Amino acid sequence: MVDVMIKKVVSHLEEGFLSLLLVSMTLLVFVEVVARFGFNSGIHWAQEATLLMAAWFVLFGASYGVKVGAHIGVDVFVKMLPANTHRFFTLLAIVLCLIYCGLFVYGSWIYLSKMKMIGIEMEDIPIPKWIPMSILVIGFVLLIVRFLQLGWKVVIGQADGFHFADEAEESMEIAKDLQDTALGDPENKDSNKDKGDKS
Numbered sequence: 001m002v003d004v005m006i007k008k009v010v011s012h013l014e015e016g017f018l019s020l021l022l023v024s025m026t027l028l029v030f031v032e033v034v035a036r037f038g039f040n041s042g043i044h045w046a047q048e049a050t051l052l053m054a055a056w057f058v059l060f061g062a063s064y065g066v067k068v069g070a071h072i073g074v075d076v077f078v079k080m081l082p083a084n085t086h087r088f089f090t091l092l093a094i095v096l097c098l099i100y101c102g103l104f105v106y107g108s109w110i111y112l113s114k115m116k117m118i119g120i121e122m123e124d125i126p127i128p129k130w131i132p133m134s135i136l137v138i139g140f141v142l143l144i145v146r147f148l149q150l151g152w153k154v155v156i157g158q159a160d161g162f163h164f165a166d167e168a169e170e171s172m173e174i175a176k177d178l179q180d181t182a183l184g185d186p187e188n189k190d191s192n193k194d195k196g197d198k199s
Helices: 001-036 045-067 074-082 083-118 130-156 167-180 186-198
Strands: none
Touching: 001 045, 045 130, 083 130
């Protein structure tokens, strides 16, 4: 019971943080546009702040996307393979993702360490550059955690894949819906053509 409550709280915190970033970016850009074109003024740090929030949104949101299966993937090749091999290839893909994220964490840590040692500040915002850039490490560490969670679910049989957003399948469903309507129904097209010939 407690574990379920903790998971719900963490999930809501993630969603709330992403929503806050998105709303903040939108409002900041709106205010900057109004100030610049309406009052011939502006906020000198707005662009830099927007870029930083966008980076946090993308890198933080990437791990959340793995959690909810929102990433788009191409799994046509895997689906062509025997069903009993799907788990192996899923685990192989997860291992490759973990290696990729691990390399980024390592490189980002070295980069941030040098930035902290040098003491470089942001161009428009008077804070050390390594602080906002720490999302490089945070984001990829969160991705590692999500991939480890997914890998464990695959191992124990609670999941059989990434459960990507299937763009191809959605496109096929849209095409089928169009065929079921007058716009895409060949019979309706023929009947409309016959009516036009008679007139």
